[in-house]
Amino acid sequence: MDSANLIVSMSPHIRGRISVERMMLITISALIPTAVAGLYYFGIKGLMIMVLSVLTAVVVESVIEWLTHRQLTFKDYHAVLMGFLFALILPSSVPWWIPVIGSGVAVILGKMVFGGLGTYPFNPVLVSWVVLKLSWGERMSLFFSPHSTDQVLTPLMAIKEDPALFYDYELMDLFVGTQAGAVGTVCGLALVIGGIVLVSTKLIRWHIPVSFLIGIALVATILHGINADMNPPALFHLITGGTLMTAFFLAPEPVTSPVTPVGMLSFGFLAGVLTMIIRLWGAHPDGSFYAILIMNAATPLFNNLKPRLYGRR
Amino acid sequence: MGLFTKGITLPKAFTPNGITPVDIPLPGQVTLPLRQYLGEAAEPSVQVGDTVEVGQVIATAPGPQALPLHATISGSISAIGETLTYKGLGLPAITITGDGKDTWHTPPEPTADIDTLTVDELIGRMDGAGLITTGMFPVPLGRDLMPLEQPKTHLTLDGRAVVQRIDTLMITACDTEPALGVNRFLATTDSEALPIGIAALTKLTGADQIRFIVDKYNDPPAQLTALTAADETECTGISAINGRHYPAAHPAVLIKALLHREIPLPYGHPRDVGVALYDLATVMALGAALSTGLPPVTQLITVGGGALKTQGIVTARLGTSLGEIIEAVGGFSRDAAKIIVGGPMTGMAHYDLSIPLTKEVAGVFALTEEEITLTEGYRQCINCGRCVAVCPVNLVPGMLSLYCAKDRFDRAEHQGVLSCIECGCCDYVCPSRRPLVHLFRYAKHQLMEG
Numbered sequence A: 001m002d003s004a005n006l007i008v009s010m011s012p013h014i015r016g017r018i019s020v021e022r023m024m025l026i027t028i029s030a031l032i033p034t035a036v037a038g039l040y041y042f043g044i045k046g047l048m049i050m051v052l053s054v055l056t057a058v059v060v061e062s063v064i065e066w067l068t069h070r071q072l073t074f075k076d077y078h079a080v081l082m083g084f085l086f087a088l089i090l091p092s093s094v095p096w097w098i099p100v101i102g103s104g105v106a107v108i109l110g111k112m113v114f115g116g117l118g119t120y121p122f123n124p125v126l127v128s129w130v131v132l133k134l135s136w137g138e139r140m141s142l143f144f145s146p147h148s149t150d151q152v153l154t155p156l157m158a159i160k161e162d163p164a165l166f167y168d169y170e171l172m173d174l175f176v177g178t179q180a181g182a183v184g185t186v187c188g189l190a191l192v193i194g195g196i197v198l199v200s201t202k203l204i205r206w207h208i209p210v211s212f213l214i215g216i217a218l219v220a221t222i223l224h225g226i227n228a229d230m231n232p233p234a235l236f237h238l239i240t241g242g243t244l245m246t247a248f249f250l251a252p253e254p255v256t257s258p259v260t261p262v263g264m265l266s267f268g269f270l271a272g273v274l275t276m277i278i279r280l281w282g283a284h285p286d287g288s289f290y291a292i293l294i295m296n297a298a299t300p301l302f303n304n305l306k307p308r309l310y311g312r313r
Numbered sequence B: 001m002g003l004f005t006k007g008i009t010l011p012k013a014f015t016p017n018g019i020t021p022v023d024i025p026l027p028g029q030v031t032l033p034l035r036q037y038l039g040e041a042a043e044p045s046v047q048v049g050d051t052v053e054v055g056q057v058i059a060t061a062p063g064p065q066a067l068p069l070h071a072t073i074s075g076s077i078s079a080i081g082e083t084l085t086y087k088g089l090g091l092p093a094i095t096i097t098g099d100g101k102d103t104w105h106t107p108p109e110p111t112a113d114i115d116t117l118t119v120d121e122l123i124g125r126m127d128g129a130g131l132i133t134t135g136m137f138p139v140p141l142g143r144d145l146m147p148l149e150q151p152k153t154h155l156t157l158d159g160r161a162v163v164q165r166i167d168t169l170m171i172t173a174c175d176t177e178p179a180l181g182v183n184r185f186l187a188t189t190d191s192e193a194l195p196i197g198i199a200a201l202t203k204l205t206g207a208d209q210i211r212f213i214v215d216k217y218n219d220p221p222a223q224l225t226a227l228t229a230a231d232e233t234e235c236t237g238i239s240a241i242n243g244r245h246y247p248a249a250h251p252a253v254l255i256k257a258l259l260h261r262e263i264p265l266p267y268g269h270p271r272d273v274g275v276a277l278y279d280l281a282t283v284m285a286l287g288a289a290l291s292t293g294l295p296p297v298t299q300l301i302t303v304g305g306g307a308l309k310t311q312g313i314v315t316a317r318l319g320t321s322l323g324e325i326i327e328a329v330g331g332f333s334r335d336a337a338k339i340i341v342g343g344p345m346t347g348m349a350h351y352d353l354s355i356p357l358t359k360e361v362a363g364v365f366a367l368t369e370e371e372i373t374l375t376e377g378y379r380q381c382i383n384c385g386r387c388v389a390v391c392p393v394n395l396v397p398g399m400l401s402l403y404c405a406k407d408r409f410d411r412a413e414h415q416g417v418l419s420c421i422e423c424g425c426c427d428y429v430c431p432s433r434r435p436l437v438h439l440f441r442y443a444k445h446q447l448m449e450g
Helices: A020-067 A078-088 A097-114 A124-135 A155-161 A163-168 A171-176 A188-200 A207-226 A234-239 A243-250 A261-281 A288-297 B119-128 B141-145 B182-186 B193-205 B221-232 B251-259 B280-292 B322-328 B386-390 B397-405 B409-414 B425-429 B436-449
Strands: B029-033 B057-060 B075-084 B090-098 B153-155 B161-163 B168-172 B209-215 B235-241 B275-279 B298-304 B312-317 B338-341 B348-350 B363-367
Touching (some): A020 A078, A020 A243, A078 A124, A171 A188, A188 A243, A207 A234, A243 A261, A261 A288, B057 B090, B141 B193, B168 B251, B168 B280, B182 B298, B193 B275, B193 B280, B209 B251, B235 B251, B275 B280, B312 B322, B322 B363, B386 B425, B397 B409, B409 B436, B425 B436
Parallel strands (some): B168 B209, B168 B275, B209 B235, B298 B363
Antiparallel strands (some): B029 B090, B075 B090, B153 B161, B298 B312, B338 B363
16 A cells, blocks of 8 residues: 555545535526426527527636636536526517626626625626616516517516406416516426425525515415405415515525525515515515515625524523 | 434445454554553553563553553563554554464453442542543543542522532443444444443442433344343433434434533533443443453454455454554555545544554544545635534534634634534535535634634
8 A cells, every 4th residue: 555645634534425516507407497488488589598698607707717817617507507597587578688798797797706606795697687677677677478479568567557457367377387477487387396306405495485485475465364456365476476486596596695594584584575565565566586685785694693502502 | 303403414324234343363563652542641661672461561650641551462562662643643652572372461350349349449440441431532431430620510590509410321332423333333242241331330420310322223132232231220211313314423412412401512521411421332341341350452443445345343452553454354455545543524534554553543444536525626615504504513614614714713713613523514515615624623723722
């Protein structure tokens, strides 16, 4: 035995199989049902958005890393995931340059200016979504009906105009995705499948999705109880807009969400309540993305809600 | 889950079922460090050239924090020098070159009845046999049972000082790491020494109840042995725990799970919460030493790892070099990337196979390149919170590691870095492969120094 080849380092000497690459790949595969639904409802337009968005994210990240003499990190699939997620929250009506600019902004302003994966304070995908929303608000609010290019209002936009309109929507249609919406948020079923994959593989913990959905359901149920004609039931709010996408893919994003159990529960619950406040009384039809961005800023505070140390009072 | 909500489940657990320990042949030479525990070193009482027999005292204890040292083979003293030990330190040691005859020293009269001995006599015999405790910080067994300083006093909320009485004796047949298997193996054997060891411990601690902890994946004899022993003493419970769970057998975790008491970390001891916790190997060694009057000269250890031809439990004379033990079980089948003394989760990596087997060693592992994961080129913490979910002492390891890496030791101490039990669970689950325990040890070291 040649002792010169022996490695000496600190314990532990064995480690689990989880890695950043694996985490990203599992998240990407959990998004596949959603992507398939998006392709089914929006066809080639949906595919174009996804491909452009993913490509831009990978290229922009690599170029920045090359310019700043850093190690290329496209192999960790985080850029792919970001581009993919970003494509899924865009409406299918957008021209080709929207996913390109948006994905680029997500990588540059959302991620790389802070130092890359692990350092950014706000969910980069949502940062970019807000930038686009502020810059090209009308294009970002133009939704097509599935299987067509008819311009329609999303359910949340419709009830913003007239709250009583929620009677027109069948909950099942909303859940399966035959109503207008963004590429990846129309089909609630696919998102729930993805969410179950993430929670059951323990990639995300149940705390944030569950408390987020409870926060929304609680506010909606109370209001529905007060005035059932003007306020849709909780289920309507749970399956429309970006609720499910936010619950499973955007809110539990590891870097920008809290890590302690109580912190995660409060983060999710308050984000849910905030979503409902924006939906009901804010200027925007769907508040979930804004709610997460605002809550991201408070993540360091939620991390102070630590479990009690063993052996201390 | 169940009893243990934190921690991890390791894929590879030692299964002692049907294993017979391999006897390592009598070594031609043994090296015995003068200190094989935390405390004072023994002083050699022999000279180079002296002839010694197995079990003969070759170094005496100069003080209460020291233990005498016994020859483990018969032969002549060939050197009194220095050797590298498993802790990575050079320590003075006595080397004996064997004569191959294995003649035994006549032991002092064995202890007939535990009840007739006084506490001081019992402790004296324990120390005389050179018994130590197991775990990360092994100390002489007698010191662990009877701390020389006054028993720790605790202030209750109303300001009264209370002295904690030991009410529970816990005997665990689980190893501190699932990959180690000596205690689980011993649980499947019948031992006459066990009841004697238990009787002695009961007398010394004054415990009212005895609890056995067995691995639920172990063969039925485990429970049988425990029950047989229990008939002769006042056993009040057998708890079957998941032996693949880690760190279920860590004293702090075990006592919390079974008795809902928390050892006051960082400097706490099971006795602070009224518990005496020993593993089966220690209790059996104590029983054997009391009933035969002979000090332990052999040690059971686990040998494992993908680089070795055979894995299992071996029994070897103390002072045998680890290289010799590995050769005796068939040697390497593949190139080893790491040689680990102890278990894969908490052991020490070594570059030299000439280190002698000492009383603290629980196992030797030769891991291949595929089995180990290096932390070289580790990433930024991605704040995923996996470490928080597994930390048995409820730290927030990810955040803590940032403080340690940036030398903010004041913040690290405030966040409880000193409470870290260095189990390695956070490292195990970290997707960024950060060397978390390494950073915590660094911070602890800096805090202790300063």
